[in-house]
Amino acid sequence: MELSARQEAILAQVVQSYISLAMPIGSELIAQKLPAKTSSATVRNEMAALEDLEYLTHPHTSAGRVPTAKGYRYFVERLMEQSDLAPAEKRMIQHQFHQANLDLEQWMKLAASVLSRTAQTAALVTAPRASQSFFKHLQLLSISDSLILVVLVLRDGTVKQQMIAAPQPAPSQEELAALASGLNGKLEGLDAQQISTLMTIANGVEAQVLDRVATFMHEINHTGNLEVFRDGLSLILQQPEFKESPRAERLVHVLEVGTSMGRVLDEATSANGVQIVIGGDDKFNDMQDVSLILSRYGVADEATGVLAVLGPLRMPYGRAISTVRYVASVMDGLVEWIYK
C-alpha cells in the first residue's frame, strides 16, 4: 500500500513528535508543524486513513494518535533522514577507545558503556567469534595430584579453561607438557568434527582432554555460547513506557534469559549493516514493546560480534542508529587490526 506524500509527512511528524513528547499527538499540533498550510480537519482525515492502514492507533476515542510498530517501521525504513554523530562526539568516543589497553574484553565493556551513554538506553555487546571454531593451542597444567587444568585457545582468540580429573597415579607436569605438545602438533587448525573423530582412537588422559576440547568447540559452534556484556539497563527503566511494572519485569526477563534475544543476536551476526528490529518484528512476542538496533562488527568469518542498543519503540532512531554504526566502525577497526 502506497502512502501519499502528505500522508508520509503526517506519519513522519507524528512519529517524531511522539518520540520527543511521549504523549499522544493531536491533529492540531501536526497541522501547525506541516510545511504546507493544512487545516487540522484535513490532518484528521489523513490520520483516520493512516489508522485504517494500521500505521497509527488510538489509545482511546478522544486521544491523539500514536504510531504502531508498523508505523515506526515505515518511518525508519523510508521517512527518516540519515544522520551522523557530531564530530565532537566521534572524537570523544575515539578517545576513550584509545585510552584502553589492547584488551578485547575491555573494548567490549567500553563499547557497551559508550553505546548506552550515547543513546541513553540499554546496550549489549557480544564477543567476536568465528563462525566456525578451529583449534589453535592447548596447555595442560597440573593443579594438584588429582586435577589438571586444560587451557584451550582457538584460532579466533577465544580462551577457555576447564579442570579435568587426573587419573591415578597422576601424570607429572613434564608428562603433561609432552602430551600437550604432541596434541598441539596433531590438532593445529582442526575443527570440532575432526577432533571428535580423533578422539575415538585415543585413550587415557588424552581421550579426556580431546573430549573436553571437542565438546567445547561443538558447544561454541551451536548454542552460540555467547559472552555478552550489558550496560545501561537502569536507563531504559527510566523511560515512561516502563514505569508500569509488568512491562519492566518482562523487559528485564527478556534481557536476562532471552531465548528471543539469543535468536535476534544470532541473526544479526550473519547480516550486514545496521539491523533494526521494532517490536520484535511480529516474530518475537516477548519483545513487543522494545526496539533493537543491531550491527555486527569484526572480520567476516574470522571473528564476528554484535553490538546492540535496546530501547522502547519510542526511541530516537536516528541517533541510536548513527551511534551503533559509528561504534561498530570503531570496533571493526580494532578487531580487524587484531585479525588483519
Added chain:
Amino acid sequence: MELSARQEAILAQVVQSYISLAMPIGSELIAQKLPAKTSSATVRNEMAALEDLEYLTHPHTSAGRVPTAKGYRYFVERLMEQSDLAPAEKRMIQHQFHQANLDLEQWMKLAASVLSRTAQTAALVTAPRASQSFFKHLQLLSISDSLILVVLVLRDGTVKQQMIAAPQPAPSQEELAALASGLNGKLEGLDAQQISTLMTIANGVEAQVLDRVATFMHEINHTGNLEVFRDGLSLILQQPEFKESPRAERLVHVLEVGTSMGRVLDEATSANGVQIVIGGDDKFNDMQDVSLILSRYGVADEATGVLAVLGPLRMPYGRAISTVRYVASVMDGLVEWIYK
C-alpha cells in the same frame, strides 16, 4: 536498650506477619497470635514503645505497624530461629551440581540460578579468587605478524588473555615459546610486586609481557576485578515494594554498577559465616530498600568467592539464609576438592 520478653514476641510477630502479608500489621492480629492471652490495647502500648525505640514505624496514623531496618536487624540477630533447608530440596540442589561438568564457570552460573530460584529473588555469585595472586604459568602465541596473545594462568586458576603488539620484525612462534618457557621458570610462584621489580631489568618483548602480567596481577589484587554472575533480577522486580518505578530503577542501578555492591562483596570475602546486610546497614544509602544475605565460599586465602541473595527488606530471611548457607557449603566442597 533491652526489650522485654513480650516486646520481643510482639516484634517477632510483626516482622513475620509483615513478611508474609506485605501489609501493615495491626494490634488486633498480633494480640491473637501471641501465645500468652493479651489484649490488643496492651499490644498497642507495647507497639508504641517499640516505635519510640525505632523498631517499628507507621506509614500513617491509622495504619498498622511496619518494621524498620533496625527492627529487621533485631529480629534476624536475636529473634529468628535458625531453620534448615528440607532434605528433599538439598538433594535436588546436590543433584544439579553433580550433573554439571568440572567447570567452575558452570558451577557459578548454576549457583546463581539455584539461589535465585530457591530464595525467589535475585542472586549474585563472584568467582573464587586468592587474596593475593601468584604467578603460575604463561603462554605466548603468535596470532599475526604484529600481535602476540599472552595467556596468563595464576595459581588460583584465574586465566587471563590479552594481546600485545609485537615488535618488528616479529619474533617467531619458536622464539616466543622459548621466551615463555624461560619466563615460566623465573616467575613461578612470584607475586605482583616481585614481577614488577623484575620488569625493570628486562627489555623488548620480555618487558612488554612482564608489564602486562604485573599490571593485571596488581589490578586483580586491588580493585577486585570481580567476575560476577547474576540471576533472578526479574524475580525481585515482582516484589510489591519495587512496583513503583523509582525504586526499581535505583535497585537495578545498584546491581549494575554498584560501587556499594562492590564494597559489600569485598567485606563479605573476608568475613566468616553468613553475613546479613539489611537496608545497607546505614552505611550504603543506595541500598536502603534491599537486604543482602552473603556468604563467602571456597578455601581461605587460596580461592574465596562470595554468594549473595538480594531481596527487599521484607524478605524471608530464614529461608534465604539457609539456602545461602547450604549452597555455600556445596560450593565449598567443590572448590576445596579443586584446591585441596
Added chain:
DNA sequence: TTTAGCACTCAAAAAGCGAGAGTGCTAACA
C-alpha cells in the same frame, strides 16, 4: 478536495463521601 463548525466521547483530574481499620488516650479494674 479542503475546511469550518459542532456535537460527541472519554480519560484524567478533582471532589465528595462513607466505611473501616487502627490508633491514642482515659478511666476503670485486678
Added chain:
DNA sequence: TGTTAGCACTCTCGCTTTTTGAGTGCTAAA
C-alpha cells in the same frame, strides 16, 4: 502498677460523581 475495655479521632482506601478539556468524527459549505 500493669492491664484492659471503651471510645473518640484520624486517615487511607475505595467508590461514585462531576467537571474539564483535548481531540475526534461527521456534516455541510466553500
